[in-house]
Amino acid sequence: MNNLTLSALAIALAMSVTACQSTSEPAQIASETNGSSQQSTNTLEIYEKAKSDYAEWLSKMEESQALRLYSADAVDDLFDAWEEAVDVYSDFDADPEKAVESYSMFSSGTYAETFEKRLGEVAALHAELLILKQTADNLLAEAITEMAYLDSINADEVFSSRYKRIAKEYRSLFEYVADNDLDDAQVKQIRFLENAKSLEIAVVLKRNIEPLQKELALLRQEGFKTIAPISYAKANASLDQAEATVSADPRAVDVIEQAVFLVNFEIDHLQHIGLEVKRFKGVSNGKFEPLILALENQIHRISQALDKQDLRDKPIKQQTDLLAGQAETLVKSLNSQPDVDPQLAELMAKLDEVNSDLSNTEQQVDVLSAQVVTLEAKKASDESLIDDLRMVIDTIKPTDNSVAPTEDSSSVAEPNGDGTEQPKV
Numbered sequence: 001m002n003n004l005t006l007s008a009l010a011i012a013l014a015m016s017v018t019a020c021q022s023t024s025e026p027a028q029i030a031s032e033t034n035g036s037s038q039q040s041t042n043t044l045e046i047y048e049k050a051k052s053d054y055a056e057w058l059s060k061m062e063e064s065q066a067l068r069l070y071s072a073d074a075v076d077d078l079f080d081a082w083e084e085a086v087d088v089y090s091d092f093d094a095d096p097e098k099a100v101e102s103y104s105m106f107s108s109g110t111y112a113e114t115f116e117k118r119l120g121e122v123a124a125l126h127a128e129l130l131i132l133k134q135t136a137d138n139l140l141a142e143a144i145t146e147m148a149y150l151d152s153i154n155a156d157e158v159f160s161s162r163y164k165r166i167a168k169e170y171r172s173l174f175e176y177v178a179d180n181d182l183d184d185a186q187v188k189q190i191r192f193l194e195n196a197k198s199l200e201i202a203v204v205l206k207r208n209i210e211p212l213q214k215e216l217a218l219l220r221q222e223g224f225k226t227i228a229p230i231s232y233a234k235a236n237a238s239l240d241q242a243e244a245t246v247s248a249d250p251r252a253v254d255v256i257e258q259a260v261f262l263v264n265f266e267i268d269h270l271q272h273i274g275l276e277v278k279r280f281k282g283v284s285n286g287k288f289e290p291l292i293l294a295l296e297n298q299i300h301r302i303s304q305a306l307d308k309q310d311l312r313d314k315p316i317k318q319q320t321d322l323l324a325g326q327a328e329t330l331v332k333s334l335n336s337q338p339d340v341d342p343q344l345a346e347l348m349a350k351l352d353e354v355n356s357d358l359s360n361t362e363q364q365v366d367v368l369s370a371q372v373v374t375l376e377a378k379k380a381s382d383e384s385l386i387d388d389l390r391m392v393i394d395t396i397k398p399t400d401n402s403v404a405p406t407e408d409s410s411s412v413a414e415p416n417g418d419g420t421e422q423p424k425v
Helices: 002-069 072-092 096-100 111-139 141-152 160-178 182-221 229-248 253-281 289-307 316-336 342-356 362-396
Strands: none
Touching: 002 072, 002 096, 002 111, 072 096, 072 111, 096 111, 111 141, 111 160, 111 182, 141 160, 141 182, 160 182, 182 229, 182 253, 229 253, 289 316, 289 362, 316 362, 342 362
């Protein structure tokens, strides 16, 4: 009986131990699984942060190449530090699990921690470089602006050697700032600005004034200074004025363009005056009558066009004076007229009425439109005639001392009393 009791107790004890073992094992496995999952999540977060930091600084490093002007040595140090950081990142870039492994037996940090530490050194060097840039930008603002302008006008294409010297001088200014020689940098900047401005003026002169100088020099070689000295002097004076305009402000583009236009005008005037003088000088045996008659015929054509008068029984000077008076009267008449001719305005009003009245016929519209076109054409014709009249009168109008057949050909045309000659209208 006692043996049965002991056996029963032994079986019960064994079953209880087995039950305890079977209930404790699942709890242990769940704990290990949760710990492993948490560790994987942390590893992934660390890896993703390192990956994001790498991408951010990769972009900054690409931009940092432009900072070499401020200090080549500082940029070199920055990239050396970056390469060391990249060496560490490349070891775990393809293996996130390795990011949390020990970097080496001589270091207590992981790969990710070592990368972030070296990235901190890169950030420090980059910050120092940006401070240097800000200091240089403030101190050398004028030099930076001037050099940018030289590049914008392609000064290197016009004066390559001078531009290279200026560029070298420009880079040296930043070296002074990098060495903290700020006083020297300011002094050297003044000298640089003088040289750069001189190059700027030279470029504008080369492009705008030199072609005119060559053209005028060619006319002088062809004898225009001798045969038309007054016109040559005016052209040369306008060229000097244009050169002075460039030297005063090489960036005044509109003013320079106007000055160049005036020089071209005077050169063209010199050419045609010289050709006319040559034509008179080429007359043999003093036979100037055909030339005078040709000029008179031009005046006669204008007189006929204005009011059908024949003024050929009067001296040429009197003919031109009369025509000039008629032209002035016509101009005043046109200027006194309102901007919109009353007749034209009335016709336009009627035309609007016709267009709005559907009962009117298309024939009425055509008639009124034709009248408007006729008036507009007449007004345009009058204005064109006045312009032609001004041009011819200024071209052929003789002075008080008219050309005589027996006089020397150099007295054919004399300047106005003030020694100047007005350009054609």
